[in-house]
Every structure is written in C-alpha cells, then in structure tokens.
Amino acid sequence: MARGKLQATLAGLAAGLLGNGAQAADPAVSHVDTGILFYQELGGRVQAIEPELNGTLVFPDQHILTLGIVSDTLTGASPNGAVPSSKSQTFVTPAKPQGSSSVTSASGGTVVLPPPSGSGPGLLVRQYKVAPGATPLDPGFSDQRYAVNLGWAQPIDESRTASVSGTYSTEHDYRSISGSASIAQDLNSKNTTLNLAVNFESDLSQPIGGTPTPFTQMSGQLKGPNGSRTESDVVLGLTQIVNRYWILQLNYQYGYSNGYQNDPYRIISVVDPVSGNPMSYLYENRPKTRMKQSVYLENKIHIDDDIVDVSARYYRDSWGLSSTTLEVSDRSALTRDLYFEPLVRWYRQSAASFYRDYLVANQSLPQYASSDTRLGSFDAFTFGAKFGLAVGEGSEISLRGEYYVQSGNQHPSNAIGQLAHQNLFPTLSAVGLMLGYSFDL
Amino acid sequence: MTNRFSACLRLRASGVALFLATGLIAGCDAIGPQPWDRDLMAQQRMQLNPYPVEAAADDHIYFSKEGSSGGRAFAGGGCGCN
Amino acid sequence: MPNAVSSPIVTEEVNASPTLRIAPEPNGYRLSFNAMACPCEVRVEVSDVTVAIEVGLVAEAEAKRIESKFSRYRDDNIVAEINRNSGHDVRVDPETAQLLDFASQFHEVSGGRFDITSGVLRRIWHFDGSDKLPSDGEIKALRLFIGWRKVRWRNPVIRLKPGMEIDFGGIGKEYAVDSALVAAQKITKAPVLINFGGDLRVSGPHADGSRWRVAIESTDHLGKPAGMLEIAEGALATSGDARRFLLKDGVRYGHILNPLSGRPVAGAPRSVTVAAATCIEAGMLATLAVLHGRLAEKFLEREKIQAWFIQ
Numbered sequence: 090m091a092r093g094k095l096q097a098t099l100a101g102l103a104a105g106l107l108g109n110g111a112q113a114a115d116p117a118v119s120h121v122d123t124g125i126l127f128y129q130e131l132g133g134r135v136q137a138i139e140p141e142l143n144g145t146l147v148f149p150d151q152h153i154l155t156l157g158i159v160s161d162t163l164t165g166a167s168p169n170g171a172v173p174s175s176k177s178q179t180f181v182t183p184a185k186p187q188g189s190s191s192v193t194s195a196s197g198g199t200v201v202l203p204p205p206s207g208s209g210p211g212l213l214v215r216q217y218k219v220a221p222g223a224t225p226l227d228p229g230f231s232d233q234r235y236a237v238n239l240g241w242a243q244p245i246d247e248s249r250t251a252s253v254s255g256t257y258s259t260e261h262d263y264r265s266i267s268g269s270a271s272i273a274q275d276l277n278s279k280n281t282t283l284n285l286a287v288n289f290e291s292d293l294s295q296p297i298g299g300t301p302t303p304f305t306q307m308s309g310q311l312k313g314p315n316g317s318r319t320e321s322d323v324v325l326g327l328t329q330i331v332n333r334y335w336i337l338q339l340n341y342q343y344g345y346s347n348g349y350q351n352d353p354y355r356i357i358s359v360v361d362p363v364s365g366n367p368m369s370y371l372y373e374n375r376p377k378t379r380m381k382q383s384v385y386l387e388n389k390i391h392i393d394d395d396i397v398d399v400s401a402r403y404y405r406d407s408w409g410l411s412s413t414t415l416e417v418s419d420r421s422a423l424t425r426d427l428y429f430e431p432l433v434r435w436y437r438q439s440a441a442s443f444y445r446d447y448l449v450a451n452q453s454l455p456q457y458a459s460s461d462t463r464l465g466s467f468d469a470f471t472f473g474a475k476f477g478l479a480v481g482e483g484s485e486i487s488l489r490g491e492y493y494v495q496s497g498n499q500h501p502s503n504a505i506g507q508l509a510h511q512n513l514f515p516t517l518s519a520v521g522l523m524l525g526y527s528f529d530l
Numbered sequence: 531m532t533n534r535f536s537a538c539l540r541l542r543a544s545g546v547a548l549f550l551a552t553g554l555i556a557g558c559d560a561i562g563p564q565p566w567d568r569d570l571m572a573q574q575r576m577q578l579n580p581y582p583v584e585a586a587a588d589d590h591i592y593f594s595k596e597g598s599s600g601g602r603a604f605a606g607g608g609c610g611c612n
Numbered sequence: 613m614p615n616a617v618s619s620p621i622v623t624e625e626v627n628a629s630p631t632l633r634i635a636p637e638p639n640g641y642r643l644s645f646n647a648m649a650c651p652c653e654v655r656v657e658v659s660d661v662t663v664a665i666e667v668g669l670v671a672e673a674e675a676k677r678i679e680s681k682f683s684r685y686r687d688d689n690i691v692a693e694i695n696r697n698s699g700h701d702v703r704v705d706p707e708t709a710q711l712l713d714f715a716s717q718f719h720e721v722s723g724g725r726f727d728i729t730s731g732v733l734r735r736i737w738h739f740d741g742s743d744k745l746p747s748d749g750e751i752k753a754l755r756l757f758i759g760w761r762k763v764r765w766r767n768p769v770i771r772l773k774p775g776m777e778i779d780f781g782g783i784g785k786e787y788a789v790d791s792a793l794v795a796a797q798k799i800t801k802a803p804v805l806i807n808f809g810g811d812l813r814v815s816g817p818h819a820d821g822s823r824w825r826v827a828i829e830s831t832d833h834l835g836k837p838a839g840m841l842e843i844a845e846g847a848l849a850t851s852g853d854a855r856r857f858l859l860k861d862g863v864r865y866g867h868i869l870n871p872l873s874g875r876p877v878a879g880a881p882r883s884v885t886v887a888a889a890t891c892i893e894a895g896m897l898a899t900l901a902v903l904h905g906r907l908a909e910k911f912l913e914r915e916k917i918q919a920w921f922i923q
Contacts, residue, residue, distance in 0.1 A: 095915050096888070096897070098721050103893045106714040107790050124583040128591065139590070141583045159586070280562025322600070328578065330571055333563045338578055342600040385601040389578060391570050404598040412598040420575065425697055438597055464597045482703040482769060489584065495595060517595065523587060570688070 118483070119530035120145045130519040135165040135230065146530070152243040155254070161234035166226035170355040170460040172447045173511040174367050177221050181309045182354060183298025184215035184229065212298060214309030224515045227354070234260035248275040265292045271324075284326035284340075292318045296353035303374030304454060307356050316349025334391040339384075346379040357460040358447045365506025368450050373459040375443065381406035396420040409442030410464060418473075426479040432491075434471035440464060446501060446513045462514055467497035483529030491521040626665055632672050634665060639818065640802070643668030647675035648683075648785050650809025654792070657819055658802040666799050671792040671806055678788040682711070682780040684731065691778065699774035709768050711780060711787065718896060719760045725903040726896065729772075730871035731779025732757050737876075739867040751874040758871050785811050786849055786895030793891075813847035813891045841920070843887070849894035851902045852883030852922070868902045879906035884921040886912075 121144045128137040141159040148154070169180060219225045240254030250273045258265040271286030294300065299312035322344035330336045356370040387400035402414040418432035441464040443457035473491035480486055497514035504513065574580055585602065593599055626632040632645045640657035641664035654671045656664040681689050687696075694702045704712065715728045732754055736746035757775045764771040772778065780787075789806050793813050796804045804815045805824050814824050823842040841848065851868060870877050884901045888894035897917050904911040912919045 095721065095900075096893070096917060099718070099893050099896055100889060102714055102717050102721070103790075103890045105717075106710050106787070106892065107794060107890060122581065122583040124587065126587045139587060141586060143582050143586070157582075157586075161590075277562050324600075330562050330568070333568075333570055336571060336576065336578065340601065344600065381600065383598070383600040387578065387602070389576060391576065396575060400601075402598075402601045404600065410597045412596070414598070414601070425700065436592075436596060441597065463595060469596065482701070487581075487584075493591070493595070519591075519595075521587075521591065523584060525581065525583060527581070527583075 119147045120483070120527065121530060122525070122527040124487075124523055124525040127522045128519060129521075130165065130517060132515075132518070133166055134226065134517070135163060135167055135519075137161060137163045144530075150244065151250075153241070153252075155238070155240040155242075157236075157238040159234075159236045161232070161236075161260075163230065163232045163234075165230055166228040167230040168462065168515075169225050169227045170352075170373060171219075171225040171358045171367065171370055172360070172460070172508060172513055173219075173222055173224055175221050175507045175510070176366065178219045178225060178367060179216060180219065180225065180227070180356075180370070181214055181216045181307060182227065182229075183296075183309050183311070184213045212311060216309075222511065224512065232260050232262075234258060234263075236265075245272075248279075249273065250275075262296045263292070263294055265290060267291070280330045282326075282328040284324070284328065286324045286326070288320075288322040288324075290320040290322075292320070292348075294318070294349055294353060300349065300351070300353045301372040303351060304371050304458075307370040307372065312353075316351070316353070318346060318348030318350060320344060320346035336389050338387045340386075342381075342383045342385070344379075344381045346381070347377060350375040350377060350379060352459075352461060355459065355461055357445060357458055359450050360447050360505060360508065362449050362451045363506055365504070365508035367447075371448065373461065374457050375459055376408060376457055379406055379408055394422050408464070410439065412436060412438040416471075428477045430475040430477070432471070432473040432475070434469075434473075436469040436471075438465070438467055438469075440466040446504075447508070449505065462497060462517075465497050465514065467495050467514065469493065469495040477525075481528075485525075485527050487523075487525040487527075489521075489523040489525070491523075493517070493519045493521065626668065628665070628669055629672060632665075632668050634661070634668065640664060641668075643671070645672045645675075647672065648679045648788065648808060650785075652808045653805075654796070654807075655805040655824075656796075656800070656802060657804070658800060663800050663802070667796045667804060670795045670799060674792040674795050675788045675808060678784060678791060681707075682784050684777075684779050684781060691780065694770060694772065695777040698772040698776050701769050701771050704768050704770060706768070711783070712765055712770060713767065714892075715778075715780075715783070716760065716765055722896075722900055722903075724760075724872060725870070725900060726782070727758065727760050727871035728778045728780060728782065729758050729760050729763060729776055730869060731781065732775075732777050733869045733871075733874060734779075737867075737869060743861075755874050758874070782899060783892060783895060785809065786847075786891040789813050789847065789891035811847075811849045811891050811895060812843075814843055814845060817844040841885075846887055846889045847891035847894045848885055848887050849891055849898045850883060850885045851895070851898035852881070868899065870903060870905075877903055877905040880904075881908050881921040881923050884908065884912075884919055887918040 121142070123140075123142045125141070126137070126139040128135070128139070130136070139159060139161045141157070143157045144155065146154040146156075171178065171180070215229055217228055236256060236258035238254060238256040240252060242250055242252035244250050251271070253268070253270045255268045256266070267288060267290035269286060269288040271284060274283045275281070276283065294316040298309070299314065300316045301312045322342060324340055324342045326338065326340040328336070328338045351373055353372075355373045357373050358367045359369045359371060360367050381404065383402055383404040385400070385402040387398065390397045390399075396419070398416075398418045398420075400416045403412075404414075405411040414434065414436045416432065416434040418430055420428055420430040422428050441459070443455060443459060444464045445455070445458045445460055447460060448454070448458060471491055471493045473489060475487060475489035477485050477487040495517040499512045499514050499516075500509065501513060504511070570576055579585055579602065589602070624634050626634050626643070629645075632643055635642050635644070637655065640655065640659070641661060643654045643656070643664065645652050652672070652675055654668050656667045658664055680686065682691055683689065684691055686692055690704060690708050694704070715726070718726050736750045736754060738744065757773070757777070762773045762776065785808050789808050789811050790813060792806045792808075793804065793815060796806065797815055803818055806813055807826075812826065817823055823844040826841045826843060826848070827839070868877055868880060869875065880902045884898045886894045886898040886901065888897060898919070901908045901912055901917070901919060901921070908921065912921075
C-alpha cells in the first residue's frame with residue numbers, strides 16, 4: 090500500500106457504508122402470489138376450480154399498487170331448498186337456451202321442455218326428478234365467475250397511510266361492483282396502528298328467467314325484473330405489537346345492506362300437516378334490509394421456532410343470525426426451507442329468525458321464510474394442513490389440503506309425518522386442495 | 531328472539547370491542563417493544579395476512595357455505611353465492 | 613480506554629426508556645445506558661432537555677438495534693441465520709449487505725489481515741486471564757474454516773463453506789457509534805459526543821470552539837485514567853488487550869488473533885488508540901495496527917495515522 094493511501098481508501102469504504110444510512114426497517118418489496126384451489130363437495134355436489142393471482146408493486150416512497158384477478162368455475166349439483174320425501178319429486182326451473190353451460194343432459198334426468206306460452210324468446214324450462222328419500226339437488230348448477238381488484242396505497246405523512254381500492258365481479262347471473270377507502274394511523278413508534286375503512290358495494294342479480302315474486306309457486310314462467318342491492322360497511326381496526334413475540338389485531342365491523350336479498354332459484358316445500366308430504370313449492374322470501382355487526386380478534390405469537398395463530402370472531406345480524414368462529418393454526422419449521430402448518434377451525438351458527446326447514450299447508454304464511462341451510466343452525470369444522478417450501482430468494486411453493494364438515498339437525502323433534510324419517514339437514518363434506526406459488530419481483 | 535337480553539348482548543358485543551380499543555390506546559404510552567426488538571415482526575411470516583390468495587380462497591368458501599361475513603377484511607367484492 | 617470526563621453523579625431515569633439515564637452537565641446533558649456489554653454515554657450541548665432526551669433515545673435505539681442484529685451471542689438474528697446455514701445460500705437485507713461489502717473490501721485493502729471469518733478461533737481461544745493455550749493441532753484444524761476468500765458473497769446472497777462462521781465483533785461497536793451520530797445529527801445541530809465503551813465520535817467542537825476532553829483508561833490499572841486526550845472533531849477507537857488476554861510463562865497474549873496464523877499477534881502493542889474522521893475508520897486502523905504486531909509503530913508512521921499506543 091502506498092503511503093497514506095490506506096487511509097484514503099478506508100475513508101472511501103466508510104463513506105460507502107455510512108453514507109446511505111441503511112435503516113432498520115425492511116421496505117416493502119414487489120411481490121406476486123398465485124394459487125389454484127380445487128374444491129369438491131362429497132356426494133356429487135358442487136365442484137369448483139379457482140385460480141387466483143395477486144400482485145403488489147412497490148414504487149418509491151412506499152407508494153403501493155395492488156392488482157388481483159380470480160376466476161371461478163363451478164359445476165355440480167346444489168340443494169334447491171326443498172325437503173326430501175318418501176315419494177319421488179319433480180322440479181322445474183327456467184333454463185338458458187341450448188348450447189349454454191346451464192343445460193347438461195348428462196346430469197340426473199334433466200329434461201328440457203318446450204317454453205311455456207308467453208315466456209318470450211330465448212327461454213327454456215328445465216325439469217328434473219329427485220328419487221324418494223334423496224335430498225333435492227338441482228343438477229344443472231354451473232357458473233363461471235371473473236373478478237378483478239385494483240388498489241392503491243400511499244403514505245400521507247410520517248405516521249399515516251391512505252388507501253383506496255375497487256373490485257368488479259361478474260358471472261352469468263350476477264354482477265358486483267365495490268369500492269373502499271381506508272386510512273391508517275401509526276402510534277407508539279409504529280407499535281400501534283389504528284385503522285378506519287369504509288366499503289360500498291352494489292350488486293345486481295340477473296337470474297335466468299327473472300326474479301320470482303316471493304311466496305309464489307315454483308314455475309318455469311318468465312318472472313320479474315332484475316334485483317339490485319347495495320351494502321355499506323365500516324371497519325374500525327386496531328393492530329398492536331404487544332411485545333417482541335406477539336402481534337394482535339382487533340376489528341369491529343358494521344354493515345348495512347338494502348335491496349334484493351333473496352336467492353332467486355331457491356324454493357321452500359309446503360307440506361301436508363299430517364303426512365308431511367310435499368304439496369307445493371314456493372319461492373323464498375327474505376327481508377329487504379340486513380344490519381350486521383362483527384368483532385374479530387386475531388393473535389399471532391412466536392413461540393420457540395413456531396408461529397401460532399389464534400383468532401376468534403363473533404357475528405350477529407338483524408336477521409337473527411349469529412355465529413362464533415374459532416381458528417387455530419401452528420406453523421413449524423421442519424427443515425430450514427420446509428414448514429408444516431396444521432389448522433383447525435370451529436364454526437357454530439344459530440339460525441336466522443325466518444329460517445324454516447319447510448312450511449305447513451294449513452298455517453298462515455310467515456312474513457319471511459327461507460329453507461336455505463346456509464341460514465340455518467349448524468356446526469362446522471375445518472381440518473387443514475399446509476406444507477410450504479422456500480425455493481429461492483423470496484419464493485415459495487405450497488400445498489394445502491382442507492377437509493370441511495358442516496352438520497345441522499337432521500331430525501328436528503317437531504318434524505311432521507314422513508319428514509320424521511327424512512334427513513332435513515344433510516351433512517355437507519368437502520375437500521379442498523390448494524397449490525400456491527409466490528415470488529418477489 | 532327480540533327480548534331485552536339479546537338486545538343487551540348485541541350492544542355489549544360492540545361495547546366490549548370499543549372499550550378494549552380505548553383501553554389499549556389510553557395506556558399506550560409505553561406499550562409495545564423497543565425498536566431494536568422489532569426484528570421478529572419484520573419477518574414476512576409474522577405479517578397478519580402473509581398469504582392473501584389463500585385467505586381470499588378460504589373467505590370465499592366460507593362466504594358461500596355459511597351465513598356470516600366480515601372479520602379480517604372485506605370479502606373483496608361479492609359473488610352471487612350467498 | 614478513553615472515557616469522557618464525567619460530571620455530577622445525580623442521574624435521573626428517562627420515562628420513555630427504563631434503561632436510559634440523564635444527568636445535567638455544565639453546558640448541556642449527559643445520557644447514559646448500557647449496550648454491547650459496555651457503558652455508553654451521549655453528551656449533548658443543548659439547553660432544551662427534551663432535545664437531549666430525544667438524542668439519547670435515538671442513540672440508545674441504534675446501539676441496541678445494531679447489537680441485536682449483528683451480535684454473535686444471539687441465535688435469532690441474521691448473523692445466526694447465516695452461520696447456522698453454512699453451505700447454503702442466505703439472502704440478507706440491505707444493511708447487512710453494506711456491512712458485508714465493507715468487510716469484503718477492507719479484507720482486500722488490509723492484505724487479508726482483517727477477516728470476519730476468523731471468529732471461529734474463539735472456539736479454542738478463551739481470553740480469560742488464565743494460561744490455557746490451544747494446541748498446534750487444534751489451531752491447524754480450525755484454519756480450514758477461516759478465510760474470506762472461501763466465502764461466496766454476491767449481493768444480496770452469501771454462502772459460507774460448511775463449518776464457517778462470520779463475526780461482526782470487530783466492527784459492530786464502531787459502526788454503532790457512527791450510526792448513532794448520524795441519527796443524532798438528524799435531530800439537532802448542537803455539539804454531540806457519542807461514546808460507546810471507549811469508541812467515540814464527536815459532531816464537532818464545543819459551541820465555544822473548545823475541544824472535548826476524554827480520559828484514556830490505564831491498561832494496568834483498569835478504571836483509572838492514564839492521561840487525557842482532547843478532541844475537536846472526528847472519532848477515536850481503541851484496540852488492545854487491556855481487558856481480554858491470556859497470561860502464560862510471563863508472556864501476555866492479547867485477544868486480537870491473526871487470521872493468517874490462527875494465533876494472537878506476536879509483539880502487539882498493549883493498546884492503540886487511533887483518531888480518524890469516522891469511528892469505523894478509526895477502529896479499522898487501530899485493529900490493523902495491532903495486527904502488524906511488532907511493526908505496529910512503523911505501520912502507523914508510514915501511513916501517517918494519528919495514533920497513541922501503549923507497548
């Protein structure tokens with residue numbers, strides 16, 4: 090080394106090290122998450138394939154653009170709301186013309202009838218039979234949905250971030266547009282974050298054959314105009330890093346929905362008061378407004394080398410429906426790159442006040458009624474396991490399997506006549522498999 | 531049921547959440563670790579939503595099979611499935 | 613070891629950090645805390661106590677952050693991850709990458725004398741004042757795992773050969789002093805002195821233009837001053853065996869190990885204090901000087917380095 094040159098060189102190295110003032114916090118990194126879900130309900134019911142992509146692009150000064158697209162392909166058979174019977178039953182529903190995905194002649198005895206008079210062009214009727222004792226399932230269930238989501242977030246000042254986002258979702262008989270805005274305030278050296286978000290959603294139900302007038306008889310006739318609905322939600326959130334190992338999030342959400350809430354394809358059986366045999370089928374009726382509230386608490390805790398996640402949610406709405414959810418997962422490293430994460434979720438729901446398994450012929454009609462088991466009382470369990478493998482800097486592949494079981498009261502004590510021998514709440518079992526791949530850009 | 535008990539319960543559920551929140555904020559002068567103890571939190575796997583695609587798929591399944599909604603975040607645009 | 617001349621013993625706790633103490637001084641405040649296994653102090657020549665506290669908090673935060681992040685005594689930081697995964701690629705964050713770049717470049721500049729892979733030698737060298745020296749065989753075996761040239765460092769991915777380790781012990785404290793000063797200067801333009809266990813740096817002279825006075829600790833009588841230094845700008849760092857050494861057969865083995873031989877540097881000065889513009893420069897030059905062993909004095913003269921040493 091030449092004289093004095095060592096110090097000059099070293100000064101240059103030191104300037105390189107100190108000049109940039111490398112800070113402790115890792116800035117956000119541009120990242121892409123992709124995944125595909127395969128979902129299958131047992132017993133020939135719904136099957137779905139859902140590929141999804143989610144990208145986060147980070148621009149200078151933590152300006153962040155998010156983009157998401159999802160495609161959802163559903164096929165299979167879905168309950169139509171009627172109860173089983175000791176006799177065979179026949180159902181009709183409007184159907185799209187030949188050549189569309191709604192008509193699948195291969196599925197369970199579906200027959201296409203000539204259009205009823207006065208039903209207008211382009212409309213057909215599908216008729217299907219259900220065997221004695223079988224849960225009535227509409228075999229022609231088929232749908233294709235696309236949704237895209239765009240979001241933007243940027244810091245307003247040292248401790249505040251604002252973000253907006255919009256979503257557009259479309260399927261052949263339903264369209265949804267929503268937008269949200271939120272603001273986050275950091276406190277406490279960024280250990281605490283307060284969050285306020287509002288969301289507005291506008292949905293349009295465009296069922297095949299139109300929206301039926303509630304409590305009218307099941308038919309293939311042309312029905313009413315499209316049904317629309319709006320929903321507004323507000324979320325108050327608190328995120329707190331409690332200590333080196335524990336972060337928690339507490340959210341309170343309030344939502345108000347107004348408009349067309351019915352499932353336009355769903356019917357409810359009207360049965361004979363003594364024998365319990367079905368006499369007719371009526372389209373369901375739900376209230377036009379729905380006010381919902383929920384409280385959600387999630388804890389993520391670093392214990393030894395594991396990360397344990399425990400979350401709970403309590404939900405209640407003006408339809409009388411309430412639910413409790415509890416979910417626990419534990420991520421543990423098997424090797425340096427491979428982790429295993431088992432998960433258990435328990436969900437208990439209490440039925441909406443207007444939920445009915447069926448209606449009785451000689452009783453007066455209630456104001457609202459629906460036999461959609463999704464509004465009923467049930468317990469659901471999810472058992473899942475995930476393997477994740479790091480495959481390079483910032484990249485990971487994953488495989489996740491889940492088993493979902495939903496069971497309600499199959500034999501209510503007040504079931505009339507032959508219904509006492511029928512299964513009024515068939516257990517829903519489904520398996521899901523998800524493949525994921527995520528990487529940094 | 532629309533008796534007074536359930537009305538109280540409804541009010542209390544939201545009240546508890548707000549009380550907890552204000553309690554945490556009020557006493558928050560020194561809550562949380564010092565900046566040099568935030569190393570574990572910086573890891574991607576300690577984020578609250580590290581796998582958004584997975585979370586969205588789960589939310590979608592539960593939204594279409596159950597009567598509740600909400601919690602973590604908005605369900606990201608409705609489907610016609612509930 | 614230089615210790616800034618301290619003042620009244622009356623100190624108060626600072627609310628925002630239970631480990632930080634503050635005491636008033638003639639022209640400002642002195643904040644003290646413990647980090648990196650040594651007493652740390654920050655002297656701020658300002659009349660507003662809230663500014664002084666802020667500077668103290670920020671300096672303490674930097675010291676503890678850097679200690680947590682780069683300490684070899686933790687098993688959950690980036691250094692532990694790199695060492696635990698020797699033989700595999702490990703991706704590092706931007707700050708660690710900058711330190712690795714610095715270590716790599718300085719390794720070249722120092723002719724291989726400065727080597728952050730030499731930390732494995734502490735497995736066989738325990739500088740506890742006893743006479744237990746490792747055998748030649750032990751030293752030879754360990755030298756297989758030493759040598760920055762064996763490391764594959766391509767920003768931002770590092771890969772050590774299996775069994776190797778990196779250790780930032782030689783630059784961590786000096787880097788902390790510089791980082792803390794940079795952070796303090798973002799808060800105030802007032803004169804600031806940052807001293808972490810004898811490695812110190814000032815932002816400039818006192819407001820009246822006079823120099824800061826620091827005492828150098830005696831190497832034989834620890835805790836007692838051997839002399840006074842005056843510093844108006846830049847940094848001071850000390851390398852030496854005052855506290856960590858082995859003593860066998862009347863020969864004192866200092867704790868600075870030569871990575872090329874695997875043994876303590878022969879004939880090294882007991883203590884070298886170097887003055888330079890930044891603490892990291894001062895620290896590197898002091899370490900280099902010691903690594904020159906008997907030739908330390910000649911090295912310092914040749915390079916025109918401002919230094920004091922005790923033979």
